[in-house]
Every structure is written in C-alpha cells, then in structure tokens.
Amino acid sequence: MTNFAQDSIPEKEDLTEEAELKFQAYFFKALSDKSIGNHQKAIENLESCNQLLASNTAVYFEFSKNYLALNNVNLAKEYITRALEQEPNNVWMLKHLVKVYQKENNLNDAILTQKKLVAINPKEKPFLVRLYLYNRAYDKAILLMELLENENALTADLKRIKQRLNTRKVPEQKAVKLNDISVLEKKFQQVKSYETLKQILKISESNTINLLKYSEEGISLFPAQPLVYLMKARALNNQKMYKKALSTLNNGIDFVIEEEMEVDFYIEMANSYKGLGNKNEENKYLQKAKQLKS
Template sequence: MNIRFKNKEHRKERQFYAIRLALFSFLFFLFSFSSFSQDSIPANQDLSEEAELKFQQFFFKALSEKAIGNYQKALENLENCNQLLENNMAVFFEFSKNYLLLKNTLLAKEYIERALQKDGDNVWMLKHLVKIYQQENNLEAAINTQQKIVALNPKERAFLVRLYLYNRQYKEAISLMNTLEDENLLSANLKSLKASLEKRKKPKAEEKKLSDITSLINQFETEKSYTILEQILKISEDNATQLLKLSDEGILLFPAQPFVYLMKGKALNYQKNHKEALSVLENGFDFVIEDNMEANFYIEMAKAYKGLGNLIEENKYQQKADKLKS
C-alpha cells in the first residue's frame, strides 16, 4: 500500500476518534448544565429554543476543534457561546483548557478562576488549576490547591505526594506515604520512592575500589548488587553498546533507581535513538529525588530534543539544568 495513502487513512482514523471523544465530552457537559445550581445562569438570560440550539452547536464545535488540536478555532466557537450566554461555568472551563493547551497560563488561570467562583469545590476544575500552577512551576500554589482537592476526595493523596517530591518537601512526602501505607493504599511506585528516600538517610556503604571492569562484571553476575552495577555503568559511559545492555538489565533489577534510566538514555542518545532516549528519561524522572541527578536528566533530555531538531525544548531543558547546577 502507498505510504502516503496509509498516512492519510491514519489521520482520518485519528480525527474520527477525536470527534467521538468530543461528542462524549459534549454530552457530559449537557448533563452538567442540567446539574448546575439555578444561580449559575442569570434569570434574565433565559435562552430561546433557537438560541439554545445555536449555543449547543457552537459548544460542540469548540469541543471538536479542541479534540483535533485546533485550539484557536475552539476559542472562536466558545466566544460565540459566551455571546449567547454570558458567565457560563462550562464555557469558562473550556476557555481555560484551550488557553492552557496554547501555553497561555495567564488567561487559562483567569478563566478557571471565573469558573471556580461559581463552584469552588468542583474537583475537576481544581485539578485543572493544579496543572496550570505546575505549568507555571508554582509548586507552592499547586500543593495548596491539591490539599483542597484531597480534603474533598482523599483518593487524590497520591498526587499530593508527587507534588511534595517535586517541591523537595521530603518530610511531608514520607509522612503522607506512611499514612497511605498504613491504609494499604500506597502504590508499588511510591513504595519504591519511599524506600529510596529512606535509604538516603542511611550512611552509604563503602564502595569497592575495583578498577578492573571484568572483575566488576563477574562480581555483578554473582551478587546482582546495585552498588557494583553503578560502578560498572560509570566506567562504561563511553561504551554505548555495553552501557545499553547493562542499563537494560539494571532497569529490570532496580526499577526505582534513576541512575540506570539516565545511563540508558545516555546510551540511546549516543546511538542517535533520541525519541526512545526521551521516553526512557521521562520514565525514570519520577524516581529522581536529588538536584544533581535532576540536572543530569535535564542535560540528557536537552540532547535528545536537540537530536530531534526541537530547539525550543532543548533550550528549555538546558536552562533547567543550568539553574540547578548554578
């Protein structure tokens, strides 16, 4: 089959599923409209049947455009909705989501705050606000909002742990993880992170000063020790093939150790497999708890984006690394 034809069919299929998703979202919002409190729609703005139909058409079109990435078109349709019915919570929410997708956090925040004035305890809108604060790197505000979400829904505590970790609030993170563990609600990933944090407090075992790579590899084959593997990976940094093989094994044996992900990402960057390198680095980033390690991840991510020709993301991650290194 012609490749161009296959790509065209693939695009059509993606658009079909995007429209289906938009339709589902639209029906959800129609249900939501009927559930809003009476004072969320001003009494003097009752819509005629014709105006209501137009409103629904514009709203559906906005959802459809957003689903296929046409965020500016979505905003235009939402503006039409707003002209028909001002100060509608669902419209404000959609305005905010589209502005965030366009990286305009200022307007995204303005519209979600308008929506929250009508329903300050809406968990979905509060979670969206957390995303905005994360985009702005305002972790303190993100944590404060997530704490409000947790008060409304305790099942959201796991993400609060993540935010504590991102903000280097390790004491708070461990305390909350202990609570979740007592309730048998701590996920496997968070258990691994907790173990890594607690391990930092213990004195490090003295590293074996073995310079012979062959001896180290033989010893690793017998003991399967992370300490030995870490030494081997450091010695093998310039040997992409060996680095990739050993880091692969390391991820299987020690899935919560960020260094093995970093080394695999480095090996893949050496081999110019930048897309896979980025995926590996993103998977390992959740386990990073130290500034120096975080900076090293950003450096490798910048290299991956450079290899992919994305100079904006390359500069962004290089700047993050420089900030941590300074």
Template sequence: MNFKSTHRKIRKERQFDYFKLALFSFFFFLCSLNMGAQDSIAAPKDLTEEAALKFQQFFFKALSQKSIGNYQKAIENLENCNQLLTNDVAVFFEFSKNYLFSNNGLLAKEYISRALEQDPDNIWMLKHLVKIYQKDRNYKKAIEVQQKIVANEPNEREFLVRLFVYDRQYQEAISLMNILESEYALSSNLKRLKESLEARKSNLVKEIKLEDIGPLTDQFNKDKSYLILKQILKISYDKPEILLKYSEEGISLFPAQPYVYLMKGKALNDQNNYKNALLTLQNGIDFVIEDKMEADFYKEIAKAYKGLGNKKEENNYKQRAKKLKI
C-alpha cells in the same frame, strides 16, 4: 393558517423540544462525569429557540475543534457561546482548557478562576487548576489546591505526594507516604520513591564500582537491581544501542526513577530520534528531585529541540540549566 404551515410549525416545535432534551442530556452527562459532585457544571439558562440552537452549534464546534487540536478555532466558537450566554461555568471551563493547551497560562488561570467563583468545590475544575500551576512549576500553589481536593477525595493523596516531591518538600512527602503505608494504600511506585528518598536522606546508597559490563548484566538479569542497572547505564553512556536497551527496561521496572528516563532520552538524541527523546525526557523530569539531574534533563531537552530545529525552546532550556548553576 393552512395545513402545511401548521404542520411545519408543529414539526419545528418538536425539533426544538428534541434539541432541549438533547442539550439537557449532554450537560447532565458533563455533570455525571464529576462522580457525584453536586452542580459541578451548570446547564445553560433558558434561551430563545434561535439563541439556544446557535449556542448548541457553537459549543459543540468548540468541543470538536479542541478534540483535533485546533484550540484557536475552539476559542472563537466559545466566544460566540459567551455572547449568547454570559458567565456560563461550562463555557469558562472550556475556555480555560483551550488556553492551557495553547500555552497561555495567564488566561487559562483567569477563566478557571471565573468558573470556580460559581462552583468553588468542583473537583474536576480544581484538578484542572492544579495542572495549570504544575505547568507553571508553581508547585506551592498546586499543593494548596491539591490539599483542598484531598479534603473531599482522600484517594487523591498520592498525587499530593508527587507534588511535595516536585517542590522538594521531601519530609512532607515521606510523612504522607507513611500514612498511606499504614493504611495499606501506598502504591508500588510510591514505595520505590519512598525507599529512594529515605536512602538519599540517610546516605546509605553506595555505588557498585565495577568496570566490566559482562558481570553486571549477568547480575542484573538475576536480581533486577536498580543499583546494578544504574552502573550498566553509566558504563554504556557512549553506547546508544546498549543504553537504549537497558534504559527502556529500567523504565519498565523502575518507572519513578528519573535517571533511566534521562539515559533513554540521551540514547534517542544520540540516534537523532529527537521527537521521542523529547517525549521521554518530558515524562521523566517530573520525578527529578535534585538540581544536578534537573540541569542534565534541561541540557538533553535543549539537544532534542535543537535537533527538531526549534531554536527558541533550545535556548530556553539552556538558560534553565544555567540558572541552576551546574
């Protein structure tokens, strides 16, 4: 072997060594994201030099395509990874994320299940499974998984409260909030939610019956009362500019009250700002605890999709509203 051939061989071996070190570092970084969870995402098994290089290229292409929203391209690259290295946890996890982003809940669930078979206590993968169930509005299953997360991560109880509320398990939500409050761990948003649930349960909330918006706005500017704000929004129902102004302030002051999101969504729909209306309504619907308001959200979401020219989703949300028989 001449000098040049030997030199090329040595350089190639060094490049492969650098690659192995970089690949190991990358997967170590993925593992470290899990805040100490052991073996949360396993590094690839030993591959031949050629296979390892191909795996690296396909995997990083998948991450790159996912980051710009090209989920089908990401999936194609992950399929190539899977051919090179079958049953890899990291690849299964990425498959699941891309299928979820592509609104294919069935395959998203299938791949995260495969990953969890190998690493059943991985917090990040369990959180991802909660997202899948939440998107399917299967809150009972989401609660089961979240309870498993909470067993190892008590600071995740706040989200468990919200899942109880989404599933209309109000007493369980209040009981858990009482525990958090006794530990001085109840956030300001949950305090407002707790007050709202307790007021609803005891039927103590009484609407202020005023027709003139002037005294209402003066009073609201002084005490920032939610009940006053709600009355302002009701009176301003057909006045998009006023409705938008006070609903935006309402979201800032009372971020867990769904009615302010509903009114902002309506105001934006009335102004033909359908994209922002849809975003606002989607953000607010998770706080809804009553069928009547849920139906109202669906009707406004249908209007937004109609304005965006999406007939399929418009009809979908109209049907959801009808199913609630409101």
C-alpha cells in the same frame, strides 16, 4: 472521543429555543475542535457561546483548557478562577487549576490546591505526594506515603520511591551559577547541590562517560529527580546498552510530573526501542510524545 466527565454540557439558562440550539452547536463544535488540537478555533466558538450566554461555568472551563493548551497561562488561570468562583468544589476544575499552576512552575499553589482536592476526595493523595517530591519537600512526601501505607493505599511505584528516599540522604540544595565544567565539578565535590549537578549534566551531554558518572551519582543522591534517570538512560543509549536504558527510564518515570519531562522520557524510550530494533514500540512512544506536545 470527547470526555464528557470533564467537558460538561452547560445548562441552558434564559435562552430562547433558537438561541439554545445555537449555543449547543457552538459548544459541541468547540469540544470537537479542542479534541483535534484546533484550540484557537475552539476559542472562537466559545466566544460565540459567551455572546449568547455570558458567565457560563462550563464555557469558562473550556476557555481555560484551550488557553492552557496554547501555553497562555495567564488567561488559562483567569478563566479557571472565574469558573471556580461559581463552583469552588468542582473536582475537575480544581485538577485543571493544579495543571495551570504546574505550567507556571508555581508548585506551592499547586500543592495548596491539591490539598483542597484531597479534602474532597482522599484518593487524590498520591498526586499530592508527587507534588511534594517535585517541590523537594521530601519529609512531607514520606509522611504522606506512610499515611497511605497505613491505609493500604500506597501504590507499588510510590513504595519504590519511599524506599529510595529512606535509604538515601538528600543533601541541602544550593543554587550555583557557573558554567565551567571543572569549576562545577569542584563545587559539586564540596557541596552536593542538585542545581550544580544539573549544570554538570547539561554540559556533559556530549561526554558519555561524564554523563554516566554524574547521572549515576545523581540517582544515588537525588532519587526523586527524574532528570538524573533521563541523563543516565541517554548515556546508556549512547553506549548501545538499550535494555539498561529502558530499565532506568522505567524507574525514573515514576517521578515525572511535568509534561515536558514526560515527553523527553518517551523520546528516550523510543530511542532505546529503535536500538533494539523494535519498531512497534519505538512508534508507540514517539506517538505518546507527539500527543503530549500537541
């Protein structure tokens, strides 16, 4: 079903009645194509709209959404920028721009845009917290969570995150570019770097004991990083400890921001439910992963 809160119907300006009807037909067809994942066809219909009525904000917005779905970040950003030039305080467009910045891993600009959203609507603060967490700006995240707590607006999942951050010291992050596991382990003993840990976890995926050991340490050291929860759950699933794996995944999904990571979580949840023999829940999470991928 089309979400008309976001997919606004363009105003018909300076068009003959016949052209207006054609414009609306193309636009509705574009929305329909987008809803079933036919993004290239949606773009073709939007191009027809653009020929009839150039520089329309809603058309630009739809262009951007379809290009983002096709992973064409440059064009997605170009069109949402054009749309925002006409409606700089449009909440739906600003939210979309945050997604575009996330897609290109530009968290600094995503945070700046989210701050603008917060200025328009203070209820957008929780997602700003998540962006801070993902950008490892833990101090800023904690300060904002304390503000939300004072406003009685801190959600249960963010309360858990705040508690973990307050009870665990997050060490300085330093990048390491090494592949040898023994060297990485030695380096990690000297400097508890998240970048080093990520490489250890990647290399250890086929070594369940190592994977469990380092993912558990990762949760203790880096409680806001979803990868460590995912890797621990993977190790637990390998050991057929499916209920513990699900509990770990449910704890870690609070920190997930990127869709790609969310897909990985859903697939791992499906694996846990498969191990438990719960076919309905397995299919449910596989479908969630499939929807995010499309």
